[in-house]
Amino acid sequence: MRDVYAVGIGITSFTRLEYPLSEIAAYPAMMALKDCGLSEVDHLYVANMGGGRVNHQTALASAVVDTLSLTPAGAETIENGPASGASAIKQGFLAVASGMHDVVLVTGAERMREVNNLEVTEFVATLTHPLAEYVYGVTLPSLAAMFTRLYMERYGVTERHLAMVAVKNQNAALKNEFAHLQQPITIEGILDSPEAMTNNPYVSEPLRFFDCCPVSDGGACIILASEEVARKLDRPLVRLAGVGQATDTHVVHERESPTDLLAVRGAAEKAFGMAGLTPGDVDVAELHDAFTILEIVESEEVGFFPKGEGHVALERGETALGGKLPINVSGGLKGRGHPVGATGVAQAYEIVHQLRSEAGERQVSGARVGLTLNFGGFGNNVVCLVFAREE
Amino acid sequence: MEIYAYKCKRCGHLHYPYRMVCRNCGENEHNEFDPVPLPREGKLLTFTVLHSLPPDFEVPTLGLAIVELTNGLRVTGQMRIDAPAAGMAVRGEVELVRTEGYDERFGMVFYPA
Amino acid sequence: MAVDLEKILRPTERTLPPFPAKYVTLASGEDMVIRQVAREEVPDILPYIEPLAHVERDFYDVVAARVYAELLAYVRHRMQDEYVLVAQIDGEIGAVVNGRAVDEDTGMSLHTLALRRGLRIGAHAFAAKMEYHMDILNQKEVLIVAESPIGFRRWMIEYKLEKRFDIPHELGGVPSWALTKELFEAARGSLVVGRRPVPDDALAKAKERILPPSDPPTPPEDLLAATRSRYDSTGTALMSQRWKQGGGK
Secondary structure, X not given: OOOEEEEEEEEOOOEOOOOOHHHHHHHHHHXXXXXXXXXXXXXXXXXXXXXXXXXXXXOHHHHHHHHOOOOOOEEXXXXXXXXXXXXXXXXXXXXXHOOOOOEEEEEEEEEHHHOOHHHHHHHHHOOOOOOOXXXXXXXXXXXXXXXXXXXXXXHOOXXXXXXXXXXXXXXXXXXOOOOOOOOOOOHHHHHHOOOHHHHOOEEEOOEEHHHEOOOOEEEEEEEEEEHHHHHHOOOOEEEEEEEEEEEOOOOHHHOOOOOOOHHHXXXXXXXXXXXXXXXXXXXXXXOOOOEHHHHHHHHHHOOOOOOOOHHHHHHOOOOOOOOOOOEOOXXXXXXXXXXXXXXXXXXXXXXXXXXXXXXXXXXXXXXXXXXXEEEEOOXXXXXXXXXXXXX | OOOEEEEEOOOOOEEOOOOOOOOOOOOOOOOOEEEEEOOOEEEEEEEEEEOOOOOOOXXXXXXXXXXXXXXXXXXXXXXXXXXXXXXXXXXXXXEEEEEEOOEEEEXXXXXXX | OHHHHHHHHOOOOOOOOOOOOEEEEOXXXXXXXXXXXXXXXXXXXXXXXXXXXXXXXXXXXXXXXXXXXXXXXXXXXXXXXXXXXXXXXXXXXXXXXEEEEOOOOEEEEEEEEEOOOOOOHHHHHHHHHHHHHHHHOOOOEEEEOOOOHHHHHHHHHOOOOEEEEEEEOOOOOOEEEEEEHHHHHHOHHHHOOOEOOOOHHHHHHHHHOOEOOOOOOOOOOOHHHHHHHHHOOOOHHHHHHHHHHOOOO
């Protein structure tokens, strides 16, 4: 397998976008092509989860390759629930690593706000098991909430820890001009004030409004290329060094241990194995904080902190910008937004941006190794990517 | 009305919900399972009260729970318990849990034992 | 003669008890003052509302257009027993809510318009309105309708409002829902929030001037882009509109 490099990145604002889904996917691709100065690619992968159901647009990749005038290059749509983004990057990686293609464009997009909130909740709930979960009215927040309750009982995580993640990430997003939320919040306002229950009501007990990521539209793109192509461009060399994926039981109640996310553990192990690196080598990470509890748990399962101590590291400020291991300095899903198909690619965008030392105000100084964790379903299909700066 | 677990005809491993290939021995053919009704008694493993409901629910909140049944299998279901607590003994009934348009869906609802 | 005619056209004068100002701490840590405004202050608010009548999403256009009419009617003495509350953050307008007293026992909730999003300001403003009807006006029930799905989810479902479908609501004559005294008491813990009295300097700042919203909802940059994907996926309407605007070139 050849080495694969990230040579171009592009992103839209994550907000409410009143444009067709194919344009939301194409715009960041145009930006990424400008970024690396290339005008042709060998193949496209388009990550998207809801096109068919929410936007009445199937076979999205076929629309995108044409609107970018990149025909006759091959193109496919990759759907892996909320992990579509990283899965599409994985496919791009394989295409270049195998030697089949030299330049592959991977773009992820989602337009969730075309329908109202109730329908969005419903759409996301379709990834649950139809007979054992969906039929009961189970939604993703309810699964996260039941998991959170167990985690609180077992490891002593409290609502305050969850609020700390919310405040850290939503405020970090203020330094990210593309992020969805541009509203600072305080622990006092969402937890301590007498009006906190109205400011921050329960979505599914014990998870509250600010514990959940917003519903966003958006797109992000990354262009992967062979070493030969990468060295010709005048951009810092960032290699996609490790790719790992693992799955777990579809139904949440069948997990071996109800407080473990084994697919996260497995995906990270494989990614580190391929990259020849360890969790201790990572300088900056983008974890999948669709719910604040997930940042805490994933930080343990990928190996940054011992199991059950993620919230302790959070308390010590280790995961904020300036700390030992900054997590989600882009705002994460919580602050930047979560257009489901785009998120995996947006995480990669951020890491590449950081490793190129171009992240300005939110730059993690000296970042050489970065990790992204894209969490599909409720932990039943997880893809982990490890990037490394060379030279 | 019952909700069924599926017992592998070759090794006896119980599954809920259905799987096509036995998770334990991996040796069965499709449909080589015996349906076994789920027991109704168990204890509450975890639960939540959901406030942001999908469209076809007209109630303001919905109790959901994961219950560990007496035979070791776990089940997700609705919960109609006023003061739930982890580890609490519960009893399940198979009732109407959701209406999608004109279709009625049935499933496990848990009450205090 | 002119005075007599005006007297006939005006609503009968009835003084409603005033809403005692209160304040809440928002998720951002900022304090928000909710107070009743007098007729003289309402013209200052009108220019903040008018632009929202051009924002199609989330039914802002319908709500803003109707609120504008109701506030104008209040100023010009053409609305019976209306009240207007505003929510202000450091003087800046966050929300406007209004309603009417139909009679001693029944209130008619009109609108809740949030001009700053992301901090649940609408929820606080709506709750203040309900407190006004129930605790201050001592009414038995308030009739409510929602123009947007967000409103429906937040009020009808969350507060378990009773259906009063035989009563046409003043907002378009659609079937009403009601918040009864019982429902209000049951939800008091979450409905009646906020603290009194408002600290002197905060109240003075709020009364000094109602400042314009800093981040109100705005129409999309490309007006036709909003329609393009949903109703006209080929962009034909967009093209022909531009062609017309360009004088047929």
